[in-house]
Amino acid sequence: MDHAGYAALFLTESREHLRACNQALLAWEQDPAAVEPVDALFRAIHTLKGMAATMGHDAIARVAHSAENLLDALRTGRVSVTAGLLQLLFGAVDQLANGVEAAGAGTVPASDDSELLVALDRAADGGAVGAATAEYAVHQILPAGRAVSVAIRADAPMRGGRAMLALRRAESLGTVTALRPAAAAFEREEFDGRFTFRLESRASDDEVVAAIVSAGDVASVTFEDAVPERAEPAARGRQIRVDLRRLDAMMKQVGELVVARNRLVDLALRRSDPELEATAERIARLVGGLQSEVIAARMTPVGEVFDRFPRLVRDLGRDLGKQVRFEMEGEDIELDRAVLDEIGDPLLHLIRNAMDHGLEAPEDRLAAGKPAQGRLLLSASRERNSVAIRVSDDGRGIDRAAILAKARREGVIEAAADTLSDDQLLRVLARPGFSTARAVSGVSGRGVGVDVVATRVRALGGTLAIQTVEGKGTTFVVHVPLTLAIVRALLTSIGSERYAVPLAYVAETVEFDARSVTAVRDREALIVRDRAIPTVHLRHLVSLADETTPRHRPSVILEIGERRAALVVDALLGQQDIVVEPFDAPRGMPSFFGGATILADGAPALILDAAALL
């Protein structure tokens, strides 16, 4: 391999080691008596030192060497661990990260490491750590309480429902955190009836067991030791690194193969040649299999992006003087690499927002009758063909009245409006420029950069939603598609035109009956199971003339979070995998078209963007 190849590998591997360093430090900070984090840290820094020295990055090797010396002193007990020492090690890891990134960019680290080196060496000799770092108290970042593990009887009917009930019983005793799998997974086919969580409660173990068992069909309730296991990639030796560009190229090829397959199957059906049909059928299945394999190869656990947040939250908490318990759920949920790469920044924004403006200072929380320590939850869950990522805080919530007043003043909403729903609130907050206005930050501060987040998420074909209760907290929900390249879509038609609706946001299809519509605030709405859903007539949307249409027509219920709309079409033509094709959209193309594709018969078709319709 040439030097550039090694340099690229050095960068990716070093980043992984640094991530491991941060994880180990956080775990160590949580439990200063633990041994494993120290060993893990030692290993990672030692490897980093070796690689840096080989590659000629002496500055990195120097810092790693001093940090290693300090760790050795700590491991052998010559020096005992203090909060100040941990902070010093955090600083050393940061300096290593600076050095690695600078080496990757071919530059020299911006920050000087001489003071750090002196401090590390002095600490390794048992010297005191500077006063500035010694004062900090250990923050609790990982969840507290007992680890409880529950198994529902394998033969129980409605395992998911039982599990939910058992969880509710546990929640009645105290605070439940770190639930795995996420509650949303209980209803899934593959849920085996086992789940774990942490329970903070004054109830005795026996009381906890009794409460959970009372849900019925509970096979066992066990308590585990406090250290949450960190899943190490066990099959490390059986993995290889693949350049992402190669995976992208494969994905593109497979995308075109899917289009060609669709075309082949379509042609074969018209020829009525059984042999051709059978062959086309077989190729179709093989391509389908290949497609799912390539998508699977691109799928990456969201944990890879989540992993950098515990350290961030810890540091923000220190900087802002806030106490926070940060929890993550659903780290094993997978997303297409391309989606994952784009989702980190918006999440970072939301977490910063929650830390900065959502969570109150400890004294304010106490004054409001809440525990001094706030809670911040980052969770991922599968929902149909999309993934929902939630950033949830139990802070002060958003002052609706203030936002409403401001929105009215600026003419963003009608002057007559006297309430703001969550949806309207988000629309107001996500208006470019609105959020930066001083009146908002003076009152709740919330909204800084929400427009940026909304734009980034929209660009991914995703959506942003907000739920907030004043005094109780705020949750931002980001929905993103599992993959960007190939989308399962429902084909609909209006007259002779066909439009594709991505299935990710299709809740169901129902029949539209012109006689059973009602009007809600002057808008036509369809009643589905006692809920009025506003209708959108695709025929009007695409500006086709009204024709005499049958009274009964299919309508597609689109759903994003709590927003729904019934898209009334002439006919449903079935599902198809479509490849979103790039094209230069002519000026003025309506925003409710999210792109275009080539259908099985070779004709181009436009893709409707559910998010823009709702």
Add this chain to the structure above:
Amino acid sequence: MADSPTFHAVVFRVGDLICAAPAGIVREILPPLPATRIPGVAGAVEGLVNLRGVLLTVIDAHRLLDRPRRDADEGPIVVLDVAGRQCGLLVGEVKDFVELPPAAVAPRGQLPGVDPRIVQAVGNHGGEHFVILDIEALLAPMLGS
């Protein structure tokens, strides 16, 4: 083009108007293809066509130049490079590929009844005058930014 020795152009007819595009920006000539309408865009946009697996926006030159389409015209598509992007121009008939000596090109020429803003030059081939279109000025406003 005035300083180049000869000027190459693809000559086509739009309704009753003979016009041409500089050969350097013409990628290929396609037979008529079914287009998918794009609702909500300017009227001259014919729609999207599938060019061997790639989507191409096609603009109808008849509507763009306000020349009625002849019934017998099938509508071949001239694929053009416009400001780094490709787009199709649906014309009535592709007539010829011509090489013009500098004397046969009048860079600031005009023809009666033709909007001067779209005229880059006027060519003369075998005694027939035709408009060399300012393709970028014509098509760029139709394409997204």
